[in-house]
Amino acid sequence: MTACDALDALRTLLGPRGYLDRPEDMAPYLRECRGRKSGTSPLVIRPADTAQVSAAVRICAEAGIPIVPQGGNTSLVGGSVPDHGTEVVLSLSRMDRIRAVDPLDYVITVEAGCILKRVQDAAAEVDRLFPLSLGAEGTCQIGGNLSTNAGGILTIRYGNARDLVLGLEVVLPDGRVWDGLRSLRKDNTGYDLKHLFIGAEGTLGVITAATLRLFPRPKQVETALVAVPDPEAAIALLARLRAATGDGLTAFELMKGALLDLALAYVPGTVDPLPDRHPWYVLLEAASGFGGSALRDALEETLTDAMEDGSVRDAVLSASGAQTKELWFIREAIVEAQRQGGGSIKHDVSVPVSKVAEFIERASAALETLIPGILPLPFGHVADGNIHFNVCQPAGADTAAFLERWDEVNRVVHDVVLSLGGSISAEHGIGTFKRGELLRVAGAVEVDLMRRVKAAIDPGGTMNPGKILD
Known part of the structure; x- marks a missing residue:
């Protein structure tokens, strides 16, 4: 099947509501939310259910067309937009059903396109709490939250997104569907496969639904x-x-x-x-x-x-x-x-909680040496060691010239992080923006294991190519 034949087959499969191919309609799906990156695509597809996702992925696999799975497109590391112009963007936005809520079992099963705030509200309707909470909760989608292992403000008490998942439904790169929508707290039957896909940023498959943990609402x-x-x-x-x-x-x-x-x-x-x-x-x-x-x-x-x-x-x-x-x-x-407030260079890092103060002091000093007058503006969820160590340009500096030093500034901050046993990505993921840094700081064995997992599950390299690993 040629690429043109495959694109026609996708249009036929999904119908008029299931795809976008006019540039003005596709544009919002092709831009990173901070404006740091944009891409092109021959087609944005919007399947309505898991069966359509499966069939669409199978068509793309047979034609060798790469796919960029996309939730609410609120990624801060360039992970949800295409890189090469040949990828089809697969938006989960139409898959937004609450499939089931069980207040006695304290679980909710939702489709990947559900807005996070809607999941929170559905839990509240049965006097339960879904505690994942972040600034973009009115626009981000739960599938993207899980694909990036989102953190947020309540992590100290309830953990990251990974800690809130009991089961997943995933469409694999060849179009097969793995039905792992279990609601069990204890299940020791082999590898815990869901954790392969949580935090994988769509590079191993498409999360289409999830069974999530609920909690009592605080009084x-x-x-x-x-x-x-x-x-x-x-x-x-x-x-x-x-x-x-x-x-x-x-x-x-x-x-x-x-x-x-x-x-x-x-x-x-x-x-x-x-x-x-x-x-x-x-x-x-x-x-x-x-x-x-x-x-x-x-x-x-x-x-x-x-x-x-x-x-x-x-x-x-x-x-x-x-x-x-x-x-x-x-x-x-x-x-x-x-x-x-002018040009701002961002960091999403974590260190042991006991090292937070030392990190802020050392990173601030290192940047002052690099760029005199730079203004560090650290903030974040420090109860879990996560600091958004953002830095603003010196007074009167040229904004474009300052932002050109983004990678240089990142490296200085990341070196301090690593010296304290920390991480260069606490909750935003790797995407493309941090891919080079991951390969610089991760050990050879760690990178090799990641590559082996990717090759085993996605041998054709069609799932979100260029994200996390080159």
Whole structure:
């Protein structure tokens, strides 16, 4: 079958609603969300069910046409757009059914195209919690979340996406369907195959559905914004609060004070609830399955003690739902504000929690030596060691020239990360943007094992070619 014949066969298979081939219609599927990358494709296909995905993948396999599986296209590493112009983009957006919810078994089975927020809402309707939560949850799709092993703000309590999956349905590169939609907590029958596809960024197959873990909804949730003198004090406070709340912390977000300054300057609606400005802040959340005031009392007592010994400078505990939204809006606003503050080079790294303060200090110093006047703006989910170590251009610098040094800046930061036993990708994946760095920092045996897995499952190399590995 020729490529042209295959494209015609795909159109016939999927019908008018199942494909896009006009450039203006395909354009949103061919651009990386930050604008750092764009591609071309002969066809965007939008199958409606697993059978259509299977048939479409089989047609492409027979014709040797590569496929880029795509969820909400919110990847931050270039993993969801085509590289070479010959790939068909396979969008899961029409596969958005909630197949089943079982509140007694605490599971939900959903199709890959379900928006993350919709999965959360479906769980809430039966008084359950699906805890995966990230900034893009109103647009990202669960299939993409699983394909990238997304993290988010609640990882300290509930784990990454990988930890929330009980079973998967996957279309393999030859079109066969692996039905692994099990809801068992215990299943020791051979290799746990689902973990091959979680975090594989679509390079081994197309996730079409998943069975996910649910949790009881908390009866008490407390939110606080805490001012601290430095990251070291923040990490000490983290340990203190974990003990005081019976490990009830669900989120612990560190933010440099300069980020709040940017948010107040550029993002309307941002409010600083504290009377004075401070060099560092922590936005934290704790939750309990019990009612009453015990959790709030524990937080108040611990924060009061910390203020008395100087490790906390000030704090505000939310007094209402409206104030809670105001506090969390700060976390959203600091991301938006960086887009307004000039050129920004991003990092998504992790180190052992005990090394977070050392990492921030050493990476900041190394970058100041490289580019005098550079402005590090670290923030992130430091309770799991994840820091988004973003850096803004020096005042008055040429933005284009600064961004040209992206790889150079990445390497300096990554070298510090590796010296502390960390990872160059905490939750965003590898895609194409970090592919070279992965091959630089991963051991030879590790890379060889990855290549062997890829060759065994996708010998034709048609699944999301060029992502993760070259």
